[in-house]
Every structure is written in structure tokens, then in C-alpha cells.
Amino acid sequence: MAGPADVDQITIDRLPVHRDDARGAVTPVEISRFEPFQQARLFYAFDVPENGVRGRHANRTGREYLICQKGRVRLDLADRRKERSVTLSEGDGVLIEPGIFVVDTYLASGTVVLVLCDKPYDPADYIHTLAELRAD
């Protein structure tokens, strides 16, 4: 994404889900096919109570690719000037650029969210309030 982070430039990717009655479903994630993204680590969140909230941060330099593996999660997104909300359902993925503040609300119990990160963990890369992002 060229220029400053812009919530209006965020698009949701519909990942493939290969289903079979006997064997269930599988989703391959070959992120390099649709984004220039070098993954350094990953984490996943689960067992979040319905309407439980995670996230609440922006990254200064790190990019994150969020995948809703199960359930439904709403992302309340903000850049330096605007806000926007998107809801991810099963099989939806979204790239979050640096400078986008994200609050994740888990809409359904059993929701599992996988997050791929392109930088090693660094607490100094996190911006924990929207005020700080907008004052930067």
C-alpha cells in the first residue's frame, strides 16, 4: 500500500475452502500468491467469550494478515482520520498495514482467528491507543 495507511483501501480476501462430506474442510493459505508478505511468526486466538474484545492496537512497522478460521469477528478499524468496520466470516482474510488501529470483537463463541505477522515480536512496535496513533 503506497502512502499513509487508509482504512478505505482495505479489502477482504475470500480464501478457498475445499469441502468433502467425509473428510471435512481444508483451507490452504499461500499468502505469497496474493500479497508480498514474508511471514516471521503467527499466533491464534480462541475461546474468546461472545462479544469479547481483543486487539486494540496498531503496529508502527509490522504488517498482520488476519484469517477468520471459524466463527465471525468484527474489526473496528481506524487510520489517522477515518473509521471503518468490516466483519470477517469463516474463510475471510484481511491484510492490516502499519498505522491501522484495530479492535477485534468476537461475534460468535467458537470463533478462531489466525494472525500471520511479518516481523518478530517487538513490544515497541505496538501503539496502544488511537489518540497516540493520531498524535504521531
Add this chain to the structure above:
Amino acid sequence: MAGPADVDQITIDRLPVHRDDARGAVTPVEISRFEPFQQARLFYAFDVPENGVRGRHANRTGREYLICQKGRVRLDLADRRKERSVTLSEGDGVLIEPGIFVVDTYLASGTVVLVLCDKPYDPADYIHTLAELRAD
């Protein structure tokens, strides 16, 4: 793992699960901390019926790191001479070296398994029967 693939050398890693009543659970996976593993792609399987079976293959050269994100999965493992079964519960991870034949039985509905692979997808890397593995 030096030498030929050996089911007896397989160990289960207990991944960290950070839990919080309000925010649920998160598991960071920084595989490079405990294995020399370069991830090329990933996939995840879900909505598998109870006692449904996936897998049934060995890789010729690719390594896979399986993580049981939710539920429980039994891995029936075989090398060229021996068999062994292990069961993964939530938060368990296991490295599968090339030459290990794996049959995954999903023991609980709602089980979600994440698989990290160190090679791009290549159908020619798959061995689909134990007979073929042992004849190799």
C-alpha cells in the same frame, strides 16, 4: 533428525496458551525458537466429522509442523519398520519429518488442525500408501 525417519524420535511440543477470562486464549507460535524450520505455506483443516480421517500420506522431502488448535486428533504414524500412535490435544504441536506416514483421526467435533509446511505444494512429494513408503 539425523538418519532415516523414526517414529520413536517424535516428541510432542506443548505450546504456550495465555488465557484471560475476559479476552479468551492466545497461542503464539514462534516455531524457529524450537525447530530449525522455514515455513513456506500453511493450511488448516476443520469441520471434520467425529472420527473422520485426513492425511494418509508421507512426504518425500517436505517437513510438516502440525498444531492442534482446538479439540483432539490422533496421529497414526509409521516409518519404514515401525508404527506408533500419538494423540494431540489443544495446544500440542509435533514436527513430522519426511518419510513418516501419517493418518489423522479427528477425535472430537470442532477439532481444528493447523499445518505449517516448509516446502511449496508439490503433488510429486506425496507418498500415498504405506506400502509405497516401505518399498521405496
